[in-house]
Amino acid sequence: MRFELTPRASVAPAMRALAPVLAFITAFLIAGLVIWLLGRSPVAAFQVYVIQPLSDPWSIQELLVKATPLALIAIGLSYCFRANLWNIGAEGQYVIGAVLGGWLALRTHGTEAGAWVLPAMLVLGILGGALYGLIPAFLKTRFGVNEILTSLMLVYVAQLILDYLVRGPWRDPKGFNFPQSVTFDPAATLPTLGEASRVHYGTVFAVLAVLVTALVLGRTLFGYRLRLTGDAPRAARFAGFSAKNTTLAVFAISGGLAGLAGISEVSGQIGQLQPSISPGYGFTAITVAFLGRLNPLGILVAALVVALTFIGGESAQILLKLPLDLTQAFQGILLLCVLSADALVSYRIRIVSRGGRK
């Protein structure tokens, strides 16, 4: 006996919309069972994981802070993924954006440089990420090099560049030789959206990116070109769309947004350059992009959901003394459920008995 996936003839739109919701419920049931088997209360866990973060103003702010870089990067990645181009190196583009923008912050440190510093830093951040993203795109269009490999390998190059800079030339001279830069001046710090808040303008950029992307994909020729290149490359060629230009464009957009995320995070959240400026946002964003089904609004929701699992996981450790492993297991269960639900909406499982087919 074996299982076979066969495509469904038609899928009701309601079912497609309901699938993620069902996936969530299933994931919580499975996780609840595990927690119950551990001798803890599943209800309390649900409360700490979901209800509390969504009902407490502080947690909602933290949710936005955590979701911001994820959404910005994932929105950028959706351009690449829609065109069937695999940019796995957003983490590196994020780092180079932070490095180039951070360079200006360090350069103007201690001077009376005016209000132009911050906008210039953001532009440099976008530029840095975009140029770094263009390297794998150029290698692909010019020499046919696989972009998955080059973009991924360039992540390590970017991290080592940052590492070298904060240990060497950009090290804080008063920092006892510890590997970090000086903390940025107020003129080089991305303002927060409220007095005591940690939510910075990066969140506004993320929302803007989502809106603009929704417009571009739905209403412009460029958006149409992207979808066509991804779905039917041959048709795109017949229509006269240049695959080369598309590749360069989406990598530049994707890298630019990752770079913006990097400089926003460094100037808005961390406040200095240090060897590690990302807990893997560039990679988590790949998950976010697919959880959001490459749809701009979907990505926004997915970024918030993934941020919720991180924050809920920390709260579960603090308030319920549940181990971190359980949180990570839950993240895995959730992703698995969402992806299976997606598959099961479009496909049905057929049980084929042995020898049933010739």
Place this chain on the structure above:
Amino acid sequence: MSFRTILGALAGVTALALTAGTAGAQEKLKIGFIYVGPVGDYGWSHQHDVGRKAVEKAFGDKVETTYVESVPEADSERAIEQLARTGHKLVFTTSFGFMEPTLKVAKKYPNVKFEHATGFKRAPNLSTYAAKFHEGRYIIGQIAGKMSKTGTIGYVGAFPIPEVVAGINSYFLGAQSVNPNIKIKVVWANSWYDPAKEADAAKALLDQGVDIIAQHTDSPAPLQAAEARGKFGFGQASDMEQFAPKAQLTAIVDNWSDYYVARTKAVLDGTWKSEDTWGGLAAHMVVMSPYKNMPDDVKKMAEETEAAIKSGKTNPFKCPVLKQDGTEVECKGNGALSDEQILGMNFYVKGIDDKLPQ
């Protein structure tokens, strides 16, 4: 003691008196811990968790402890703040990278006491603490110098920060004191906790003719690599004998228990104040695990050196200390390098045939 420190201490005591007055005597003191690795690393974070358990054991019902493990340094502010806002009145952040986030949260929560390990930035409600691991390094250096047959000893370092560099120098000076012709090879893992990388680094050293491995990373992997090849090594942070019963000569054990118990008691008694603690063998913050797998004369030498460092008769960095190029380091301490010189050490001593990554 500055005026601000006194004010801060007064404010803290008043706040404590107020809470005690309103909530009654049975109110538990909630203590939070932030770990950079998993509690199961059997090294750095594990030892901090041993300290946490010692606090629970010492004070029983009077305290309640919480920990958050594997907290990424670039994204730690939220976890620290979450502890502060959920009623934890004493918070230990146990890795250098938590310095800026701890400082930020400490400013926001003046009534919560913070303790940051291995950093240098303090505030009225933020203390720092670290241990003089380099004292233990000198002893294992002497053992390595005596035990090495090839005349080349190895060192797996995490990051070239002063604490690690001072450890390498102390280890080498110890080895040199018993074998003037000894050579050392250093490999950087660029991670505090990455067992696969740490093991690779150790294997690379063993392949180059090294027969004794010392490490300044958090897992037992380098020691296990030595065991697998029939060579020797040292435990790091905790007693790792169970992982390498034939290879472990001794271990430099971090003992945070006494310190954590003392600081908890200070908060309970209302005598806590912001200060910097740097204890070594004499203060029992650094403890040598039993000397094993070595001839009696080597064991005797190690015990004598340990006693001499404890009594202050020997100092690993007694003057003159020579840099690689042979120039003498200015002696700013009492017959030895000063604490500040050791805390900011960014040079190799004479005889180390390698270049310090700068």
